[in-house]
Amino acid sequence: MPRARLISRQWGSLAATAASIPITLLGLALVTFFIGRVVPIDPVLAVVGDRAPADVVARARVELGLDQPLPMQFWRYLTDIVTGNLGRSVMTSNPVWEDIARFFPATFELATLAIIIAAVLGIGLGVLAATRQGSWVDQAVRVFCLAGHSLPVFVLGLVSLLVFYAWLGWLPGPGRQGIVYQDMVEPVTGLLTLDAALANDWPAFWDAVLHLVQPAGILAFFSLAYIARMTRAFMLAELRSEYVTTARAKGLSNARIVWRHAFRNTLVPLVTVIFLTYAGLLEGAVLTETIFAWPGLGQYLTVSLLNADMNAVLGATLVVGLIYVVLNLFADLLYRLLDPRTR
Amino acid sequence: MTRTVLPGEPLVAVRNLHVDFPSATGVTQAVRGVSFAIGREKLGIVGESGSGKSVTGRALMRLLPGSARVRADALRFGTTDILHASEAEMRALRGGRIGLILQDPKYSLNPVMTAGAQIAEALRAHTKLGRREAREAALNLLESVKIRDPRRVHDAYPHELSGGMGQRVMIAMMLAPNPELLIADEPTSALDASVQAEILSLIEEQVDSRGMALMLISHDLPLVSRFCDRVAVMYAGQVMEELPAADLHRATHGYTRGLLECLPSLEERRERLPTLRRDPSWLAPRA
Numbered sequence: 361m362p363r364a365r366l367i368s369r370q371w372g373s374l375a376a377t378a379a380s381i382p383i384t385l386l387g388l389a390l391v392t393f394f395i396g397r398v399v400p401i402d403p404v405l406a407v408v409g410d411r412a413p414a415d416v417v418a419r420a421r422v423e424l425g426l427d428q429p430l431p432m433q434f435w436r437y438l439t440d441i442v443t444g445n446l447g448r449s450v451m452t453s454n455p456v457w458e459d460i461a462r463f464f465p466a467t468f469e470l471a472t473l474a475i476i477i478a479a480v481l482g483i484g485l486g487v488l489a490a491t492r493q494g495s496w497v498d499q500a501v502r503v504f505c506l507a508g509h510s511l512p513v514f515v516l517g518l519v520s521l522l523v524f525y526a527w528l529g530w531l532p533g534p535g536r537q538g539i540v541y542q543d544m545v546e547p548v549t550g551l552l553t554l555d556a557a558l559a560n561d562w563p564a565f566w567d568a569v570l571h572l573v574q575p576a577g578i579l580a581f582f583s584l585a586y587i588a589r590m591t592r593a594f595m596l597a598e599l600r601s602e603y604v605t606t607a608r609a610k611g612l613s614n615a616r617i618v619w620r621h622a623f624r625n626t627l628v629p630l631v632t633v634i635f636l637t638y639a640g641l642l643e644g645a646v647l648t649e650t651i652f653a654w655p656g657l658g659q660y661l662t663v664s665l666l667n668a669d670m671n672a673v674l675g676a677t678l679v680v681g682l683i684y685v686v687l688n689l690f691a692d693l694l695y696r697l698l699d700p701r702t703r
Numbered sequence: 704m705t706r707t708v709l710p711g712e713p714l715v716a717v718r719n720l721h722v723d724f725p726s727a728t729g730v731t732q733a734v735r736g737v738s739f740a741i742g743r744e745k746l747g748i749v750g751e752s753g754s755g756k757s758v759t760g761r762a763l764m765r766l767l768p769g770s771a772r773v774r775a776d777a778l779r780f781g782t783t784d785i786l787h788a789s790e791a792e793m794r795a796l797r798g799g800r801i802g803l804i805l806q807d808p809k810y811s812l813n814p815v816m817t818a819g820a821q822i823a824e825a826l827r828a829h830t831k832l833g834r835r836e837a838r839e840a841a842l843n844l845l846e847s848v849k850i851r852d853p854r855r856v857h858d859a860y861p862h863e864l865s866g867g868m869g870q871r872v873m874i875a876m877m878l879a880p881n882p883e884l885l886i887a888d889e890p891t892s893a894l895d896a897s898v899q900a901e902i903l904s905l906i907e908e909q910v911d912s913r914g915m916a917l918m919l920i921s922h923d924l925p926l927v928s929r930f931c932d933r934v935a936v937m938y939a940g941q942v943m944e945e946l947p948a949a950d951l952h953r954a955t956h957g958y959t960r961g962l963l964e965c966l967p968s969l970e971e972r973r974e975r976l977p978t979l980r981r982d983p984s985w986l987a988p989r990a
Contacts, residue, residue: 601810602805602807602810602811603810603811603812603813603814605766605803605805605811606803606805606811606812606813606873606876607813608766608797609764609766609797609798609801609802609803609805609877610797610798610824610825610828610876610877611794611795611796611797611798611799611825611828611829611880612794612798612824612828613794613828621813621816624813624815624816625813625814625815628815698815699814699815700814700815700860700862700863701814701860701862
């Protein structure tokens with residue numbers, strides 16, 4: 361195939377991927393819109409309260425545009441979303457967007473640290489187990505992974521708090537930071553570690569890091585179990601393939617065969633595994649966030665749901681959906697980088 | 704690197720080689736007492752699937768999976784005792800002194816590395832070439848295996864190459880460190896008939912001009928007899944018969960005769976090709 365046509369085909373498929381994003385988001389908005397209309401929670405009452413006089417209720421209904429036909433309402437909903445207006449939360453009485461902007465960084469910080477730990481350790485353990493298939497190392501990794509995947513997070517979290525916080529006193533208790541550091545650092549990104557570092561406030565930085573250790577460690581343990589198992593399975597398949605025999609026949613070192621040849625090929629499917637795990641963590645890990653009193657998206661979503669705070673629930677749902685779509689796009693771009701066959 | 708072959712000694716000496724694969728259901732005996740020697744010549748090993756010819760080739764490079772149990776009275780390459788060599792000695796041997804060409808470049812080349820990078824890697828594993836010199840050498844090698852546009856192929860990924868082109872890359876890669884023995888394991892079975900001849904003559908030319916020894920593993924009797932100096936016929940993990948390729952039509956062993964009988968001929972019209980009748984006595988262990 362001529363080079364020019366090849367390149368244009370590459371850009372074509374990339375453009376198709378990019379074009380699918382708004383369509384996916386439109387579908388998501390449609391779903392949240394209809395959920396908002398179907399659930400037996402009156403958005404008018406949520407605004408004016410259930411003791412408001414009838415004329416106030418009627419006026420609010422008109423102001424919210426709820427007297428108009430559904431397509432018109434959807435159009436209004438869409439323009440609201442695009443302009444960043446997700447409505448007001450009944451519970452916090454803040455605009456939902458502001459709430460999410462406040463809660464999401466906590467989740468983002470936690471999930472990002474957790475996925476980095478999980479990916480590094482998970483890949484390491486998975487490759488180790490695959491290269492020593494059937495040995496005691498392999499068995500140990502499998503037991504470790506089984507534990508990570510089957511021990512409930514709340515058990516691990518509570519035991520960890522009991523041991524490292526209550527008994528040993530090595531790590532701080534629940535929360536994102538110690539009381540002394542509360543509101544001491546100017547919020548720029550909302551990520552406490554980054555903000556503290558930007559402000560050159562190193563005691564606050566270490567305080568934030570230490571608070572992250574337990575929840576991030578527990579989330580990472582759970583995720584790394586899955587990543588390690590998948591890495592092991594992918595690696596075993598690659599190590600059996602012909603090109604690995606070729607690499608060995610070339611007289612390459614074992615490390616080079618394992619990493620440069622076999623592992624490099626498992627990266628393609630691994631990217632999917634890691635990105636999906638990351639997306640799952642960003643959604644908010646409700647149990648972990650509850651145990652460690654972590655003011656994250658998962659907690660926000662759960663509390664809103666239990667209080668029938670529909671604007672907050674639907675807004676947070678939209679954000680979670682957006683995260684999935686964006687991470688998928690990233691994974692797609694990474695594929696192109698990693699696998700020449702998809703270009 | 705020491706390239707010692709004692710005078711009067713063959714390059715490869717295999718005596719009473721056994722390869723077993725133990726499994727949960729019992730032991731599979733893939734090779735059962737194979738002996739042969741290779742000098743600076745072309746040895747063809749023919750046999751049907753599962754006759755142990757590939758396993759024999761890989762045992763020479765110690766490339767069998769960890770579960771394989773290999774024993775032999777002698778398994779030597781030059782002065783290197785392959786059974787007892789250290790892993791470092793084996794790595795110098797693999798690629799450096801023995802090259803291996805596999806069947807299908809679609810699977811035997813790494814899909815995420817360019818052809819040039821894979822050749823340069825083989826070079827740099829056995830020489831002290833720098834990155835740029837290795838690239839130059841890789842381009843030269845691609846040219847020497849008669850690739851018309853070496854620059855394009857150098858930067859191409861395996862999936863962008865045809866089967867014949869991929870096999871040329873494989874040959875260039877395995878010839879890169881100038882080995883003394885080339886093991887070609889069914890090098891043309893995955894290729895189109897028209898390309899097969901080109902690849903074979905390329906191998907022949909390279910082997911002759913470099914003065915290498917060749918071990919050609921194939922199931923194609925006529926091809927091997929045309930191409931090699933000597934032919935060893937394997938069946939059920941044993942060598943049935945070893946004879947000069949030119950004398951193949953004078954083969955005496957029942958199995959070889961049976962195989963030859965099964966071949967269709969353009970000159971001779973036959974109503975029905977006979978099928979091979981297996982004689983249980985062929986399976987008896989030999990001295």
